[in-house]
Amino acid sequence: MKIKNFVIISHIDHGKSTLADRFLEITETVKKDKMKPQYLDSMDLEREKGITIKMTPVRMEYSFKGEKTILNLIDTPGHIDFNYEVSRSLAAVEGAILLVDATKGIQAQTITNLDLAKQEGLTIIPAVNKIDSPQARTEEVKKEIKELLGFTEEEISAISAKTGEGVVLLLEKVIDKVKSAPDNSDKPLRALIFDSQYDPFLGVVSNIRIIDGSLKTNEKIYFINSQAQGVVKELGIFKPERVPVQELSSGEIGYVATGIKDPEKIRIGDTIVLLGEEGLASPLPGYKNPEPKIFVSLYPKEQADFELLKTALLKLKLNDSALFFEQQSFHVFGRGFLCGFLGSLHAEITMERLRREFGLDLVVSSPQVLFKAKGNQGKEELIYSPTNWSDDFKNFSEPWAEVRIIIGSAYLGRVFDFINSLEGKHIDSYPFGENRYLLVYEMPLREIIGKFYESLLNITQGFASLTFKEIGYRPADLVKLEILINGKKEEAFSRILPRRKVNAEARRMVEKLKEVLPRQSFSVPLQGKVGGKIISRETLAATRKDVTAPLYGGDYTRKKKLLEKQKEGKKKLKEKGEVKIPPEVFLKVFGS
Ligand code: GDP
Ligand code: MG
Numbered sequence: 001m002k003i004k005n006f007v008i009i010s011h012i013d014h015g016k017s018t019l020a021d022r023f024l025e026i027t028e029t030v031k032k033d034k035m036k037p038q039y040l041d042s043m044d045l046e047r048e049k050g051i052t053i054k055m056t057p058v059r060m061e062y063s064f065k066g067e068k069t070i071l072n073l074i075d076t077p078g079h080i081d082f083n084y085e086v087s088r089s090l091a092a093v094e095g096a097i098l099l100v101d102a103t104k105g106i107q108a109q110t111i112t113n114l115d116l117a118k119q120e121g122l123t124i125i126p127a128v129n130k131i132d133s134p135q136a137r138t139e140e141v142k143k144e145i146k147e148l149l150g151f152t153e154e155e156i157s158a159i160s161a162k163t164g165e166g167v168v169l170l171l172e173k174v175i176d177k178v179k180s181a182p183d184n185s186d187k188p189l190r191a192l193i194f195d196s197q198y199d200p201f202l203g204v205v206s207n208i209r210i211i212d213g214s215l216k217t218n219e220k221i222y223f224i225n226s227q228a229q230g231v232v233k234e235l236g237i238f239k240p241e242r243v244p245v246q247e248l249s250s251g252e253i254g255y256v257a258t259g260i261k262d263p264e265k266i267r268i269g270d271t272i273v274l275l276g277e278e279g280l281a282s283p284l285p286g287y288k289n290p291e292p293k294i295f296v297s298l299y300p301k302e303q304a305d306f307e308l309l310k311t312a313l314l315k316l317k318l319n320d321s322a323l324f325f326e327q328q329s330f331h332v333f334g335r336g337f338l339c340g341f342l343g344s345l346h347a348e349i350t351m352e353r354l355r356r357e358f359g360l361d362l363v364v365s366s367p368q369v370l371f372k373a374k375g376n377q378g379k380e381e382l383i384y385s386p387t388n389w390s391d392d393f394k395n396f397s398e399p400w401a402e403v404r405i406i407i408g409s410a411y412l413g414r415v416f417d418f419i420n421s422l423e424g425k426h427i428d429s430y431p432f433g434e435n436r437y438l439l440v441y442e443m444p445l446r447e448i449i450g451k452f453y454e455s456l457l458n459i460t461q462g463f464a465s466l467t468f469k470e471i472g473y474r475p476a477d478l479v480k481l482e483i484l485i486n487g488k489k490e491e492a493f494s495r496i497l498p499r500r501k502v503n504a505e506a507r508r509m510v511e512k513l514k515e516v517l518p519r520q521s522f523s524v525p526l527q528g529k530v531g532g533k534i535i536s537r538e539t540l541a542a543t544r545k546d547v548t549a550p551l552y553g554g555d556y557t558r559k560k561k562l563l564e565k566q567k568e569g570k571k572k573l574k575e576k577g578e579v580k581i582p583p584e585v586f587l588k589v590f591g592s
Contacts, residue, residue: 095178181251292340
């Protein structure tokens with residue numbers, strides 16, 4: 001049987017998972033009465049948020065022109081933070097459907113994902129989706145695809161993933177246009193691990209694409225990069241739930257379980273060969289390790305949960321190789337982790353998963369990019385968090401990104417002003433379609449990881465999309481802001497900031513602390529400090545407990561004595577300086 005492997009790619013919400021639903025129905029892979037919208041989004045979090053986080057493979061069969069074909073589809077996430085998922089799935093297939101929403105037109109991620117698919121040399125089939133919608137601008141959007149992406153009228157399909165209109169034709173186009181997976185079954189086995197997850201019974205289960213040869217149950221296998229060995233305990237395909245088979249051959253997509261429980265032994269991008277044939281095959285290109293872009297300190301609210309947090313992170317890392325973590329400890333929180341993420345949504349989703357899937361309560365610091373500096377003797381130093389800072393550092397630099405933004409031309413002026421205020425450098429603008437613009441900027445990554453997208457949406461009344469890629473390091477003027485509470489430095493509040501922003505931020509932090517810190521029985525000075533100089537100050541007033549109240553109308557000397565005793569006590573407390581900082585305070589200070 002011929003095998004066609006393909007993905008669906010697009011900007012978020014343009015209808016990938018809904019189109020996958022229609023394919024599952026047409027090919028009768030899922031029975032009509034079992035069908036539910038976005039069937040492949042199986043994680044609770046995905047269903048709730050209505051977004052795809054993990055790529056999901058599924059195998060279907062379809063007869064066309066009297067010939068039966070195996071179709072392996074991989075549904076992918078559309079958000080930029082999960083682009084790494086997209087690029088991994090692209091290496092396992094030969095073709096891609098590129099969806100564009102007829103009501104919204106081309107968006108930033110449409111372009112980025114198309115670029116990735118082109119780099120992999122995939123056959124690309126563009127399709128305008130949601131043509132059933134009253135807001136559909138089908139012809140206009142086709143024009144955009146022709147102008148900006150360079151496809152011809154005949155290449156572009158028009159469909160409704162919701163009603164099914166045009167979907168059978170599109171599936172047949174995939175069978176027609178996408179190259180069949182080459183048949184290399186006579187070669188020695190080589191299989192690419194493109195994803196894996198943890199199963200409590202089977203251990204690590206890896207999703208694989210067989211590139212050459214074939215693999216059977218009970219065979220002994222070898223992982224070229226990790227040099228681990230295993231035995232095939234179970235082998236199978238996705239329908240979309242796992243269904244065991246006896247053999248997988250060249251061109252097929254499926255899963256393998258070896259009983260290996262140690263997540264470290266199985267790496268995404270590794271090549272599986274048969275044990276004893278290590279010398280016969282070279283490793284597949286695999287994947288470039290994704291580099292985390294933002295760093296956050298993560299602490300369990302209850303120190304007793306530290307081990308649980310550690311196990312949880314290890315398990316999540318199994319199918320999220322972009323997740324980075326390293327142990328760290330702070331005076332106020334005890335032990336926790338410095339974690340690295342691909343972006344803010346990636347961080348948010350991971351923390352949500354830690355909460356839900358592992359029942360963890362977390363304290364989280366403010367996110368930071370990876371800064372660099374020259375230390376003593378000109379050695380390059382990496383600054384993941386304010387704890388890595390030294391006053392000896394000089395020649396700071398920070399990551400910059402190329403940002404691509406798509407907006408309606410009505411908002412051009414406002415968007416220009418906004419990005420200029422953030423040190424953005426305008427590189428290019430392209431008008432396309434009816435009154436739309438693609439803008440290209442360069443700007444510091446630290447501006448993008450914050451509220452940039454939110455602000456952009458506000459300015460454009462929701463009509464903006466954004467994608468970015470890192471373009472290397474550029475000089476930066478950075479300082480470390482420290483916060484003193486009752487004269488004592490609380491490192492957990494420290495931040496690294498551009499010099500021109502530090503005064504405003506130092507003021508904001510102490511004002512916020514004054515608002516959210518619980519009052520103590522003595523007054524507490526709150527100070528912001530940079531390079532040995534106090535640059536902001538507030539005072540948290542003491543709670544007033546009237547120790548003399550029981551003596552109402554009573555004798556004056558006794559009253560005075562009590563007040564003095566209280567004053568003395570407060571002074572002692574203050575000297576001891578134990579200000580308890582409840583975890584909520586961190587959320588409030590960094591959450592705004
Ligand atoms: P994804 O993020 O690309 O996977 O998009 P989804 O498949 O989750 O769809 C996003 C939203 O668009 C959902 O509310 C769908 O119901 C809706 N949608 C998808 N396809 C169509 C379509 O053809 N017509 C209309 N009117 N809505 C659609
Ligand atoms: Mg989806």
